[in-house]
Amino acid sequence: QFHTIKYEDLKWDESLGQGSFTRIFKGEKTDYRDGEKHTTEVLLKELDPDHKNCWESFFEAASFMSQISHKHLLHVYGVSVHGDKNIMVQEFVKHGALDLYLKREKSLSVSWKLNVAKQLACVLNFLEEQSIIHGNICAKNLLLVREEDPSQGISPFIKLSDPGINVAMLGKDVIMHRIPWIAPESLAAPDNLTHECDKWSFGATVWEIFNNGNPPLQDNTKPHVFYENKQQLPPSQWTELADLIGQCMSYDLAFRPSCRSIIRQLNSLVTSGNNDDHTVFDERY
Numbered sequence: 001q002f003h004t005i006k007y008e009d010l011k012w013d014e015s016l017g018q019g020s021f022t023r024i025f026k027g028e029k030t031d032y033r034d035g036e037k038h039t040t041e042v043l044l045k046e047l048d049p050d051h052k053n054c055w056e057s058f059f060e061a062a063s064f065m066s067q068i069s070h071k072h073l074l075h076v077y078g079v080s081v082h083g084d085k086n087i088m089v090q091e092f093v094k095h096g097a098l099d100l101y102l103k104r105e106k107s108l109s110v111s112w113k114l115n116v117a118k119q120l121a122c123v124l125n126f127l128e129e130q131s132i133i134h135g136n137i138c139a140k141n142l143l144l145v146r147e148e149d150p151s152q153g154i155s156p157f158i159k160l161s162d163p164g165i166n167v168a169m170l171g172k173d174v175i176m177h178r179i180p181w182i183a184p185e186s187l188a189a190p191d192n193l194t195h196e197c198d199k200w201s202f203g204a205t206v207w208e209i210f211n212n213g214n215p216p217l218q219d220n221t222k223p224h225v226f227y228e229n230k231q232q233l234p235p236s237q238w239t240e241l242a243d244l245i246g247q248c249m250s251y252d253l254a255f256r257p258s259c260r261s262i263i264r265q266l267n268s269l270v271t272s273g274n275n276d277d278h279t280v281f282d283e284r285y
């Protein structure tokens with residue numbers, strides 16, 4: 001279900017940080033096609049050796065990404081196993097993870113944010129049509145392929161990354177760190193994810209995008225209390241946006257909108273949101 005890559009065809013360059021239970025590096029892979037040697041820039045995602053019991057879930061994520069292809073889904077070239085090293089070989093995405101980009105770029109326009117939210121809604125709709133559940137939608141798992149260049153009329157382009165280790169494999173403490181992205185009903189049943197879970201996470205991710213990557217919960221709030229008290233994230237002053245996020249993050253999963261409805265509502269936001277003077281969230285958040 002996925003291509004295996006020979007370890008000796010991989011070259012490690014600089015470390016780029018880590019996800020949960022994984023470390024990421026810039027690297028290169030070498031292929032020999034029609035007698036020629038081709039070198040491709042890649043992202044090497046290594047599973048921590050002390051979490052090698054998660055290797056099945058790690059490779060499940062890789063095969064998940066290899067089974068389907070979509071312009072807004074990260075391309076995974078394959079996997080490589082060498083001793084206790086499990087490596088996922090991904091396309092190298094030029095501008096990295098969106099959570100860091102949002103924190104760094106303080107003056108992204110409302111139309112930039114809407115454009116990115118629509119791209120995420122499109123890939124969410126595609127996954128639902130393919131009856132595939134991602135299970136870990138968040139800004140950290142969105143990758144920026146291309147920055148906008150307003151002078152050239154070039155808009156941003158994102159791809160959704162692999163879901164990483166299945167949430168059911170993670171300990172309670174790690175699951176706690178997924179609040180408020182993880183749907184409340186998934187806390188109790190992390191091995192029973194539904195398409196509605198992805199919609200909840202979509203809501204939290206759109207909140208992140210419009211909040212410049214600020215943390216949704218103040219680090220003094222106890223995460224489980226947030227769900228016990230059926231709390232919501234601070235609403236945007238842009239009521240239509242707040243309504244959409246609120247619908248996606250409704251505790252009753254029957255109230256979460258269909259992907260078609262999400263796309264329709266985002267499209268209507270684009271028209272009414274063209275004036276960029278919207279103070280979407282006040283500075284405090």
Ligand SMILES: N#Cc1ccc(Nc2nc(N)cc(-n3cnc(CCO)c3)n2)cc1
Binds near residue numbers: 016019092095096142
């Ligand atoms: N400075 C810098 C810089 C860093 C990274 C990239 N590129 C890239 N390509 C990918 N395929 C995946 C990721 N990636 C980033 N964080 C995660 C973990 C959370 O998913 C995955 N980054 C480009 C520039």
